[in-house]
Amino acid sequence: MLPTDPTKKISFTRCITDGDLVIVYERHDVMKAIKVCDDSILQNRFGVFKHSDWIGKPFGSKVFSNKGKFVYLLAPTPELWTLVLSHRTQILYIADISFVIMYLEIVPGCLVLESGTGSGSLTTSLARAVAPTGHVYTFDFHEQRAASARQDFEQTGVSSLVTVGVRDIQGDGFPDEFSGMADSVFLDLPQPWLTIPSAGKMLKQDGVLCSFSPCIEQVQRTCESLRSNFTDIRTFEILLRTYEVRQGKMDGSRDNGGGSLPCKRKQHSIEGSNEQDNQSSAAVMARPCGEAKGHTGYLTFARLKCLS
Amino acid sequence: MSQNKIQSDPSNNNSRVTWEGCSVLLDINDGDRLVFGRLTAASTLKIGNKNCSLQPLVGCPFGSLFQVDNGKEGPVLCRALPSKEDEAPEKGENQISEELRDNRAIVDDNKAQTLTGEDIDEMRRQGAKGDEIVEALIANSATFDKKTAFSQEKYRIKKQKKYAPRVLLRRPFARSICEAYFKKYPNRIGFLRVDALSLLLSMANITANSDVLVADMVGGLLTGAVAERLGGTGYACSTYLGDTPNSIDIVRIFNFSSEICKRIVRAPSSDLSLAQNGTSVETNPHEDVCNMEIQSNDQISSSVGMEDTSLSSENVVSDSVPETTLSSENVVLDIVPETTLSPAIKFCKAPKAGEKPSQEALKLWKENGFSSLIMAAPEIDPWNLVKDLLPLLSYSAPFAIYHQYLQPLVTCMHNLQIGKMAIGLQISEPWLREYQVLPSRTHPCMQMSGFGGYILSGTRISSS
Numbered sequence: 157m158l159p160t161d162p163t164k165k166i167s168f169t170r171c172i173t174d175g176d177l178v179i180v181y182e183r184h185d186v187m188k189a190i191k192v193c194d195d196s197i198l199q200n201r202f203g204v205f206k207h208s209d210w211i212g213k214p215f216g217s218k219v220f221s222n223k224g225k226f227v228y229l230l231a232p233t234p235e236l237w238t239l240v241l242s243h244r245t246q247i248l249y250i251a252d253i254s255f256v257i258m259y260l261e262i263v264p265g266c267l268v269l270e271s272g273t274g275s276g277s278l279t280t281s282l283a284r285a286v287a288p289t290g291h292v293y294t295f296d297f298h299e300q301r302a303a304s305a306r307q308d309f310e311q312t313g314v315s316s317l318v319t320v321g322v323r324d325i326q327g328d329g330f331p332d333e334f335s336g337m338a339d340s341v342f343l344d345l346p347q348p349w350l351t352i353p354s355a356g357k358m359l360k361q362d363g364v365l366c367s368f369s370p371c372i373e374q375v376q377r378t379c380e381s382l383r384s385n386f387t388d389i390r391t392f393e394i395l396l397r398t399y400e401v402r403q404g405k406m407d408g409s410r411d412n413g414g415g416s417l418p419c420k421r422k423q424h425s426i427e428g429s430n431e432q433d434n435q436s437s438a439a440v441m442a443r444p445c446g447e448a449k450g451h452t453g454y455l456t457f458a459r460l461k462c463l464s
Numbered sequence: 465m466s467q468n469k470i471q472s473d474p475s476n477n478n479s480r481v482t483w484e485g486c487s488v489l490l491d492i493n494d495g496d497r498l499v500f501g502r503l504t505a506a507s508t509l510k511i512g513n514k515n516c517s518l519q520p521l522v523g524c525p526f527g528s529l530f531q532v533d534n535g536k537e538g539p540v541l542c543r544a545l546p547s548k549e550d551e552a553p554e555k556g557e558n559q560i561s562e563e564l565r566d567n568r569a570i571v572d573d574n575k576a577q578t579l580t581g582e583d584i585d586e587m588r589r590q591g592a593k594g595d596e597i598v599e600a601l602i603a604n605s606a607t608f609d610k611k612t613a614f615s616q617e618k619y620r621i622k623k624q625k626k627y628a629p630r631v632l633l634r635r636p637f638a639r640s641i642c643e644a645y646f647k648k649y650p651n652r653i654g655f656l657r658v659d660a661l662s663l664l665l666s667m668a669n670i671t672a673n674s675d676v677l678v679a680d681m682v683g684g685l686l687t688g689a690v691a692e693r694l695g696g697t698g699y700a701c702s703t704y705l706g707d708t709p710n711s712i713d714i715v716r717i718f719n720f721s722s723e724i725c726k727r728i729v730r731a732p733s734s735d736l737s738l739a740q741n742g743t744s745v746e747t748n749p750h751e752d753v754c755n756m757e758i759q760s761n762d763q764i765s766s767s768v769g770m771e772d773t774s775l776s777s778e779n780v781v782s783d784s785v786p787e788t789t790l791s792s793e794n795v796v797l798d799i800v801p802e803t804t805l806s807p808a809i810k811f812c813k814a815p816k817a818g819e820k821p822s823q824e825a826l827k828l829w830k831e832n833g834f835s836s837l838i839m840a841a842p843e844i845d846p847w848n849l850v851k852d853l854l855p856l857l858s859y860s861a862p863f864a865i866y867h868q869y870l871q872p873l874v875t876c877m878h879n880l881q882i883g884k885m886a887i888g889l890q891i892s893e894p895w896l897r898e899y900q901v902l903p904s905r906t907h908p909c910m911q912m913s914g915f916g917g918y919i920l921s922g923t924r925i926s927s928s
Contacts, residue, residue: 250667
């Protein structure tokens, strides 16, 4: 997934090979991660796709099924991976993820601690941010979940940047070997306040901590425990509003076309429209999508006080 | 498991301790004033009507807090170590129910304070510390005890800001630079809020070893943020229309090592397109008109004054010590010619960034394509740029385009759909709300930014 290996980096000449991970794109909300295997097939509502047809094509190509329907094959990125990964837990999405990376000031070479690993959605983006010389140590108390995460990181090619440990961070704290080593710490735990003292021990001076909690009561208790050793304590909520873009006619008269105002561009037949009346030319318009996430979680950030 | 060498290497952009010549962000009185500057022997900071040397800040960890104290030769900045009493004493959940005082007896007649201006001046002459003046003001306030606990705290903070100002030493990172500009001069960065910037970087898949095509008309903030994520690998190729490169002066505020600066290049879009079409492009490394100062060599003799972006809300007089005062006048980071500088100021200058790309790099991009495109050009129609720049991307390369207006992005998205140039097209707008979290007093902040910009993202597809 990451261009650490120049031979794997996407380019005009980089073609899909046996064993590559590809994101099969049907629609912006229907995607699937697939490992290319010479003698394998993909079957979906569009028909049967032979992997062998894919090999040798560049990433970003359109490929056809036996029924003549098509999908696109994309190179995986952490953003696409977040949309296709198997949910073993509730996951973080792009708005929270990108804000966390920015606010934790993670740059190449950083050492980052994370708990819990969950489905590894954030971990993949953390790995991208610390590459090529940094490292992410992520912990989950669930042995199987940790094992699945390890497999995922192997598959997405970030395993050299991520170490998954099985440990009850809330109960036992982070391992002592990281004392004073961490540039940033990320907590997604039910009772994060129990881990604040340990997180403080792990951080370098002025290092940043982030705690993600869905409930305000969790935030309340976390902030109280942060006040003794941390400063610059700030809590945010971030959401994304997405827009749909359509081309349609805005007519002056009401009875023209049966009131079918903005219709999707695909459905709109340009040749069928009467081009003579200029005032009702097809306009491209945008409006916010009707459905949106109302809440994901609160992000609380704090800096370790500088005492030396 | 891992090593701590990062700490001791001043050229590493992740150093946590300041050094001579390092760029810093000074946060005065909890965000009231934000000043970018360089730590040199001669640099000073004007607080109130006093000039304080920044020398005491050299060698201190980022995150340190300083207070203005009266020294033998005028005011000096002294390290203030946080003590237990600094933490606002929170007495728990029942605090509000115990509060019996209210403001019924407070009359705003300006008679509550018995200490006069002369008294305070006299205290100062006798060497009283700022904190002592604040305590004296509280002791001499007839109404302080009648105030509620919250309003007592407010009073204390107000007096502390005036009589015992605090300076917080911050690392200039994409986060802090973007926040500082957004707070004080949002128009200079095209109203690009920090959450929108972070989304751009994610959506464009910026990571080490990638070759990023950048269209930056936000003063270099975007180029700097990309370079920060590249960490001295890959390339941030800042491109522009026409002959005049866009300013990337904000790049100098980052503490970039020369490895990172070398990876920031600038090329007109015509050069990149020519390279795309197989024509060789003349590169002349010496004609960088808009380049930053010329680096002499490894010697530290080359010097520049402060490129002080003072994002100061109050007006500071700048003529006192022109080349060292962090004044609010030259926020646009004027390039100070070396010759006008006093030879006394010597420090390691941030190496140059924004050279022309090498012939090899151009060849590489022509053969492989860029790994992503990231744009923040709020003054121009995005489609105008995108139609030329998108073909320079590898197939399956992601792109993210910022704009402060929705309509140009809508048109751009529509054209990309019609031209079947990209898939996964989406326009998103981030919404960010900060919370006050206090025992029994948690609520969203009363003021928030209502708008942080729009982003069009997508993935380039192979046309074949």
